[in-house]
Amino acid sequence: MTEKIKLYDDSKCTACRGCQLACKQWNALAASQTENRGTYQNPPSLNANTFLLIHYQDYVDKEGNVKWLFRKEACMHCTDAACVTVCPSGALHYNKATGTVGLDHDKCIGCKECVAACPFEIPRWDAATDKVYKCDMCESRIMNNMEPACVKACPTGALSWGPKEKMLKIAAKRVEKLGGNATTYGDKYVKGTHFMYVLKENPAIYADIHKDPSVPLSVTLWKGLLKPLSLLAAGGVLGGAFLHYMIHGPKYPDLPKDENTEGGK
Amino acid sequence: MTNHWVDFKNSDVILIMGSNPASNHPVSWKWIQHAVDNRGSKVICVDPRFTQSASKAHLYAPLRSGTDIAFLGGMIKYIIDNKLYFEEYVKNYTNAAFLVNPAFKLPGDNKGVFSGFTNGKYEKDTWSYQTDGAGVIRKDPTMKNPNCVFQLLKKHYSRYTPQLVSKICGTPVDKLIEVYKLYGSTGRPDRAGVDLYAMGWTQHTVGTQNIRTMCMIQLLLGNMGVAGGGVAAMRGESNVQGSTDHGLLFHIWPGYLGTPSGSLATLKAYNEKRTPKTKEANSLNWWKNFPKYSASFLRSMYGMNMGLEEAYAALPKVDDGANYSWLSLFDQMYKGKFTGFFAWGMNPACSGAHSNKVRQALGKVDWMVNVNLFDNETGSFWRGPGMDPAKIKTEVFMLPCAASIEKEGSIANSGRLQQWRYKAVNPVGDSLPDGDIMSEIFFKVKELYEKKGGPHKEAITRLTWPYGKMAGKHFHYDPRKVAAEINGFFLADKKVENPTKKGEFKEFKKGDLVPTFAWLQDDGSTSSGCWVYCGSVTADKGILPMRRDTADPTGLGLTPGWAWSWPVNRRIIYNGASVDLNGKPWDPSRAVISWNGEKWTGDVPDGAGDPGKGRPPFIMKPDGVASLYGPGLADGPFPEHYEPLECPVEKNLLSPQKNNPVIKRFDKPGVGSDLDVYSNVGTCDPRFPFICSTYRVSEHWQTGVLTRWCPWLAEMQPGMFVEIGTELAKEKGIKNGDRCIVSSARGEVECSAIVTPRFKPFDIDGNMIHEIGIPWHFGWITTKDRTYSPGDKKAEVFTHGDSANLLVPTIGDANTMIPESKAFMANVAKKGVK
Amino acid sequence: MQKGYVQVTDSYERILHWMLAISCLLLCVTGLGMMFQTFNFIGYLFGGLKSLKLVHNFTGLVFAASLILVIRMWWKEAGVFVFPEDLEWIKVAGGYLWHVDKVPETGKYNPGQKLFFLTVVGAGILMIITGLIMWFPTALPAGLVRWMYPLHALGFVAIFAFFFIHLYLGTIGNPGTVPAMLTGWMDRAVLKKQHPGWLKEMEHEGKLVVYGEEKKSGAHGHHA
Ligand code: SF4
């Protein structure tokens, strides 16, 4: 496996939304009726037909300098993906060639377990199909040696795609060049994401960003502890009952043998 | 564009002023980012609003809409005061040393106008140069003579002090200086700067002068003709360059040949008038070839069906002094002067300034043909808001046409690059390529003229139309044939002397393609539909715009084998100015052309004669040098700051002349109509206290007639919004997302409020002045609440609101009549609140 | 039916009991099918994982409904402990786990059954609440919804364990009690040993329905 990473560099993103459009086009996703609510950002949030959303944010720093921050939100393709961990059907899976996280809609049963588990709140459930949707890193493209559609569409080079080691180096170099509060985002979490950011500003100031995302404790508890525990409990109870029966035997009421009855006569 | 899109990567300083490429020319940012990443280039953004481009710029400076000349005039002063100009370049390649008529007066000494202002117009006799007995212009190479262009320039802009400019523009002085300093740094031979402009500069009553000011700066800094330099007119539509080249505008024929006026009765008179003359010994004066281009154009129209004079007589002329620009056309239409009207790939009901007037005007014609992909606000104007269909007599015909991907053809982009496009899919339904529709109409009209006769019937009946053949019931137009016609042919066997090698002759056969425009003839033996495109189709290599070679020998991104650019595949025009008098590139690391001892290498040289021979490089100018002093324009040889017609200030701080003195006011008796009203012209009008500017977003295109029907795009930008500064919103009790009414003296539109710190109030001479901004892509046809008749197409995703142009005044630039949509006065209020 | 048998449950009770029991079993099985990918094969029994999910979700509704009715029905008899009798019984664990000579008298349901009942009620309610939230996860913040999964699993562990203990004790581990929930009749002698308190009370109140004897009054059972 050559792990691959899609890198988003917000210092180069002009919010042209070529990527958002390309994602819709490649994945043949429907548009929804929206309205301007006082921002360029639309649809308001990710949804079953929007796997990629450019965020727009006015920001005034302490010195009163105005900034316009953009951020591309999409599945982070975690190395330790809570969604894959919880997915009961195997619909969510690791792509063995790239380490990204694919989603096989034929398998998805719409249980929405991934919806709650994802530390980045990515998967979105659709009532009409009773399935969950998210960016699959354009699996149909990357498995055919093409870059993801959003990367292809990006005119500025804010999006790029390549082998993990190389991209990590590029990201580190870029952060160094940008200086100031610039930092990478993604590589430090969930054992490293396959979609990561270079952020020019301190991550804390980006609206709706997940600060310190990790595989939720609940998922670890559940899948790491309770799952085996329940197996153990189930096994234990069955085994215990068997043992009890073997050693102790059934408990009959103290009655004359002939009056004893079995079952519903 | 003097250069081309890829050339942005060669710039050291990129000044974004009068445009917002991050939003509106998104792909251009590829090259801007390239420059930043690889050259360490700096990006400056000057805009009333903190735009997407500003968000990526290294330096942002706000300025009040309509004050660009003040801002740039200040820059000229700074460049001169601090000796940042490129002296050798200025001295040799511009008219800086020319001596001007001593009677010429600058506005500073003449109540805000140049000498010669009478009856709302300039008499230009005092604007002339001093000449010696032989008619040669007198010069002072030391540039010290008080009447020389350089000294006049210096004097003129000495009034534009940073303090005064700051009071006019609302730009803090320190920001001004920061911009001046950074951009002025490109005056060094080893640095280049470019300005990217678009409608932010053109749509003003001083639009042409806005651009001229920048051109002058570029000349002072030696940035014209060099890689990474130039002035980049980023076209708002992929083929506007092509349409201008091919004479879409009223004042020019294809190839920038001025449209003849009625008083020029003969071709001879026309050529005489249009062919510039010079007494400058070394000047090539390329336009001396004018008669060759006019003759070849006439031949492309009528072939050998008519003689040249006859052909000239057949073509329509404009009335002397008449103006046929958009504003005038719709004014006349509103006054009932038109019978019929073709809206071809246009949506004037939304794109026309003062759209209410335009919509009314459409009701005054007998018929209208709307050629478009979709129904639009123009075709359906009769059932639009406020219209009573019963009272409208206009009969509307809808001709559906093919989209760009449904037909073959070419476009010419801002970089003058003509690129071929192939057909991908068949047209939908009954729609046809525009060429087919035009051909059908042509043959029908021709037939009618032949049968019934009529005035000037030969103008139509004797046109040549060898562009295709009948395919079933339709005449199928072949764009490849048109491409060849544009290039031009020899119409007779002829032996011609090689224009670049005296004494060498070449034989041409009738029907041969003309190799380049240098071979065009004035005797009617050649044709060329548009001389600047001559050389784009060759006998051996075919249609050059089809080429797809990405090789880049110079490393400057010239890619000479990719498509074809006019003229003669030159990628950077005026590149003769990128080398010194001895032919050495000013900046060898960025050499556009260089002399290898025998010939020029690199780009196709422009104006460069053999090194050392003293030929001045701006060969399209009669005197061979670029014009710091430009006596050709209607409103003055130097740009001067005038306030927009509708403006928030009582007076022009620079002079007693408030507005551009030579603009055509439509509110004057006998000029416009009852609908042409303005506010804030003489005194401030409290009803409309805010400056309003229109602009575009990435997601929509023009009036949105194509993009509003695309659900993905409508989803991202679903309707009219108004961007309002946080301070103003607070004052007006408007919250983010509130529905608001933006109104002007001419109309109103409903918008959603985007309350943002990105719009800051301006401190204009101590007054707090607010500006608001609205996009112009919307229209009622794709809204939800309009009435729908059975069979009407509904947008998959509805948009909200109507055209921003409902608010824009009928007032245009003094030279081009482009409407002033970037600075007019308006009000904004929460919906339902007065 | 033999003479001397006593009617201990009516049909309403029994139907509810089995609704609860079957839905519970079905939920356990389908739940397992979703919880472990290794158990995905269970999905095939239901025509695919997707229908398995649907079966689970809607069975959950049946379970919820049954549980509510069951609580209303049995709360008085099985939901509250009575002291000191129940305590006594607990001390000897009802004689289930080891043989005791004398089982302390208890009501109709002994504390073991009460404990079971309360566990089912508690865990059941937990399962219903967490389950519903999991069904509609977007209604609440993800941070909260996430915790429903371990809770649901925890509830499952509890219910599953108790379910099998109950199943075991009620069947092979404790013969004679199955008929009570199948036919509704039970041997008076067994009753006397296992639920002497209830028997006495019923006798005292004259509500006892004995097979072959004329009914003394309306059958015991549900009065809702
Ligand atoms: S971001 Fe969420 S959906 Fe994407 S891989 Fe990580 S856990 Fe899964």
Ligand code: SF4
């Ligand atoms: S909703 Fe689909 S993808 Fe998500 S966990 Fe359930 S089965 Fe897997």
Ligand code: SF4
């Ligand atoms: S990788 Fe593909 S699916 Fe994912 S955001 Fe980009 S375009 Fe959309």
Ligand code: SF4
């Ligand atoms: S395409 Fe690139 S520049 Fe445009 S919004 Fe997406 S990431 Fe940003």
